[in-house]
Amino acid sequence: MNIAIIGSGYVGLVTGACLVKLGNKVICVDNDAKKITALKKGILPIYEPGLEELIKDNLKRKRLYFSSSIKEAVKASEIIFIAVGTPDSGSGEADLTGVEKVASEIAVNLKEYRLIVEKSTVPVETGAWLKKTVTTYIKGKVDFDIVSNPEFLREGSAISDFMHPDRIVIGVESKRAKDIMVKLYKPLNAPVVVTNIKSAELIKHASNAFLATKISFINAVSRICDIAGADIGEVSSGMGLDKRIGRSFLEAGLGYGGSCFPKDLDAFISIAGKLGYGFRLLEEVKKVNESQMSFLIAKIKDALWIIKDKNIGVLGLSFKSDTDDIRHSPAIYLIKSLQKEGAFIKAYDPRAMEKAKVVLSDVKFCRNPYAAVSGCDCLLIATGWDEFKKLDFVKIKKLLKRPLIVDGRNIYDPEKMGKLGFSYISIGRKGA
Ligand code: UGA
Numbered sequence: 163m164n165i166a167i168i169g170s171g172y173v174g175l176v177t178g179a180c181l182v183k184l185g186n187k188v189i190c191v192d193n194d195a196k197k198i199t200a201l202k203k204g205i206l207p208i209y210e211p212g213l214e215e216l217i218k219d220n221l222k223r224k225r226l227y228f229s230s231s232i233k234e235a236v237k238a239s240e241i242i243f244i245a246v247g248t249p250d251s252g253s254g255e256a257d258l259t260g261v262e263k264v265a266s267e268i269a270v271n272l273k274e275y276r277l278i279v280e281k282s283t284v285p286v287e288t289g290a291w292l293k294k295t296v297t298t299y300i301k302g303k304v305d306f307d308i309v310s311n312p313e314f315l316r317e318g319s320a321i322s323d324f325m326h327p328d329r330i331v332i333g334v335e336s337k338r339a340k341d342i343m344v345k346l347y348k349p350l351n352a353p354v355v356v357t358n359i360k361s362a363e364l365i366k367h368a369s370n371a372f373l374a375t376k377i378s379f380i381n382a383v384s385r386i387c388d389i390a391g392a393d394i395g396e397v398s399s400g401m402g403l404d405k406r407i408g409r410s411f412l413e414a415g416l417g418y419g420g421s422c423f424p425k426d427l428d429a430f431i432s433i434a435g436k437l438g439y440g441f442r443l444l445e446e447v448k449k450v451n452e453s454q455m456s457f458l459i460a461k462i463k464d465a466l467w468i469i470k471d472k473n474i475g476v477l478g479l480s481f482k483s484d485t486d487d488i489r490h491s492p493a494i495y496l497i498k499s500l501q502k503e504g505a506f507i508k509a510y511d512p513r514a515m516e517k518a519k520v521v522l523s524d525v526k527f528c529r530n531p532y533a534a535v536s537g538c539d540c541l542l543i544a545t546g547w548d549e550f551k552k553l554d555f556v557k558i559k560k561l562l563k564r565p566l567i568v569d570g571r572n573i574y575d576p577e578k579m580g581k582l583g584f585s586y587i588s589i590g591r592k593g594a
Pocket residue numbers: 283313314315316317318370373377410411412413414415416417418419420421422423426481482
């Protein structure tokens with residue numbers, strides 16, 4: 163099929179590249195002309211494993227195109243995905259300005275039947291607004307359908323998540339729309355859940371909110387483990403083996419960050435409130451998440467006594483491993499908090515340093531993990547990159563001014579760290 167993706171951000175680029183892989187011809191659009199010029203040369207604004215190769219390859223094969231023109235994309239494509247950003251408006255509510263603008267521009271250019279698919283994460287009832295907007299701006303009598311097709315991919319494993327989804331959710335109002343969407347995703351051979359548009363929209367918000375709740379739940383339990391002397395790793399394994407609970411998203415740590423959970427939780431609380439339901443459970447999930455980071459700062463203070471003038475080496479800046487995304491990254495929050503207390507920060511991240519340089523000041527960015535810990539009073543693990551799991555700890559111990567490791571991601575074995583002579587502090591586990 164011929165497909166247009168409006169919005170060449172994370173979701174748009176991955177969706178576009180993967181739909182090409184499924185045998186379609188895709189045109190990706192963005193209103194950022196610089197971004198489009200770079201993308202045409204195969205230069206990506208983000209790091210996502212495997213994405214650059216996929217895009218470069220399909221640019222060469224002439225199956226993937228980039229453009230700044232919605233008009234051109236609408237003309238060439240039977241399915242038009244809207245994948246523009248829906249940022250926090252400042253009050254917690256999702257800002258749908260981008261979605262509305264794109265919808266009206268699609269409408270103006272509609273000449274024959276098109277499927278308009280809402281891919282961006284949006285609050286329930288957005289589909290109804292999209293329909294109204296398109297109907298208002300459309301010129302003449304042209305048929306169209308609105309579809310809600312939320313995306314569940316994770317940064318860092320986006321291509322594999324897209325190609326092997328647990329389920330595909332399609333919210334539709336007509337059989338015609340359903341048939342086209344089912345045909346599009348047929349090659350994935352995944353379970354397809356067909357619902358009405360509002361349910362599909364809610365599935366997305368409810369899924370992200372549930373996963374965030376799981377993380378806050380296990381983080382809250384980790385606090386009890388700390389006090390009681392239990393081990394959060396053992397507790398979450400013991401819980402996760404129960405199929406009704408499941409093992410994933412039970413890793414205690416610095417709390418969730420990224421461009422999705424914090425924003426989507428706010429937006430879900432906001433739309434629920436507007437509809438007349440005060441989602442207090444999710445308010446508490448947010449509070450637990452926020453307190454997890456201050457809890458780690460308190461642990462660092464406990465170990466160092468005075469933070470002022472201490473050198474702290476931070477490993478990891480992205481909000482999680484395998485991405486260069488620093489949006490709502492716990493690492494950035496921690497660094498800023500420690501700087502406020504007067505600490506000097508040296509940092510290293512395999513991918514996120516360029517982006518971190520834009521939001522951080524007075525940080526010494528280092529070429530490798532060893533340079534970042536050299537001469538420091540404390541090594542702080544803020545992101546669980548694989549690279550950090552394989553460090554030479556004999557060397558690290560020699561380089562540190564004092565052998566203190568504070569691990570916000572629980573990536574090391576406390577016993578091993580103790581044997582190596584470190585004072586080792588992690589989350590919800592006995593220290594060494
Ligand atoms: C999340 C969802 O997992 C995707 O399904 C969804 O499509 C996406 O949001 C979105 O709405 O676009 P993402 O934000 O890329 O994906 O990353 P996750 O792997 O979900 O991690 C989110 C945060 O939770 C990270 O800060 C991570 O470190 C943290 N986390 C995750 C934990 O603290 N513990 C865990 O057990 C799992």
